[in-house]
Amino acid sequence: MNHALSSDQVALYEDVGYLSPIPVFSGLEVQTLRDQFERFESAHGQKSAGLRTDLHLLERWAWDVVVDPRVVDRVVSLLGENVLLWSMNWFIKDAGDGKFVSLHQDANYWGLEPHDVVTAWIALSDASPETGPMAFLPGSHRGELYGHENTYAEGNLLSRGQVSTARVRDEDTSLAPLAAGQMSLHHVRILHGSGPNVSQDRRIGMVLRYCATHVRQTKGSDTAVLVSGEDAYGHFDLLRKPQVDNGECERQVHLDAVERMGKIIMAD
Ligand SMILES: O=C(O)CCC(=O)C(=O)O
Numbered sequence: 641m642n643h644a645l646s647s648d649q650v651a652l653y654e655d656v657g658y659l660s661p662i663p664v665f666s667g668l669e670v671q672t673l674r675d676q677f678e679r680f681e682s683a684h685g686q687k688s689a690g691l692r693t694d695l696h697l698l699e700r701w702a703w704d705v706v707v708d709p710r711v712v713d714r715v716v717s718l719l720g721e722n723v724l725l726w727s728m729n730w731f732i733k734d735a736g737d738g739k740f741v742s743l744h745q746d747a748n749y750w751g752l753e754p755h756d757v758v759t760a761w762i763a764l765s766d767a768s769p770e771t772g773p774m775a776f777l778p779g780s781h782r783g784e785l786y787g788h789e790n791t792y793a794e795g796n797l798l799s800r801g802q803v804s805t806a807r808v809r810d811e812d813t814s815l816a817p818l819a820a821g822q823m824s825l826h827h828v829r830i831l832h833g834s835g836p837n838v839s840q841d842r843r844i845g846m847v848l849r850y851c852a853t854h855v856r857q858t859k860g861s862d863t864a865v866l867v868s869g870e871d872a873y874g875h876f877d878l879l880r881k882p883q884v885d886n887g888e889c890e891r892q893v894h895l896d897a898v899e900r901m902g903k904i905i906m907a908d
Pocket of ligand 1: 731741746759761772773774832833834845847
């Protein structure tokens with residue numbers, strides 16, 4: 641079965657810069673994914689926050705999500721047949737922890753050019769309005785790329801607490817709540833952020849960044865995974881599925897990929 645987006649969905653994405661909500665995983669599937677993730681967290685304790693970036697290179701269940709046709713077919717509808725998974729991040733807000741994400745545009749600091757880059761944000765727990773789901777400024781992906789200030793503000797989940805210099809009124813943004821098992825797709829240039837989680841549960845976002853194979857990394861050498869079609873460009877070192885979970889070889893590949901990405905993100 642093909643899970644391509646309809647032409648109306650593609651047109652809407654092109655107009656507003658995001659699509660939400662899109663059902664992906666059943667209740668049972670998403671509970672299993674959450675259990676696997678929380679087992680990984682318990683096994684690694686505090687170190688899990690560092691290890692979870694690009695978890696698809698360490699754990700096979702996470703790899704299976706990044707290549708799942710229910711995710712990839714939708715991304716292919718937006719980026720074309722030849723697609724790479726560039727990275728996996730986690731945006732987690734524990735109940736009442738005060739964490740938030742300031743308004744920003746991803747395109748500013750990932751080094752990826754051109755901007756044929758889509759994020760699939762998959763909810764492993766409910767991202768209801770009380771949990772601080774993402775809010776987007778519709779259409780802003782078609783506007784300018786604003787500057788950012790690095791605030792390093794406490795509680796900001798962004799690596800440097802980046803805040804866009806764009807002046808945006810809350811009432812002009814659209815909230816994108818998700819039920820567990822649903823995902824949203826957003827454009828790398830769209831202005832977005834999120835507020836604190838005042839619910840009783842964690843808000844767990846498994847966040848996958850995809851790009852077309854013609855996209856280049858302008859800030860250094862980088863890795864990716866081919867998830868659809870073929871890579872005729874060779875701009876990234878392509879990585880394979882882990883053979884075992886958390887094996888010695890897998891740990892080395894993962895460490896190298898995450899170190900390279902860290903240099904890129906913190907480059908300026
Ligand atoms: O999870 C959030 O609230 C923000 C996520 C985000 O900024 C992103 O996925 O680009």
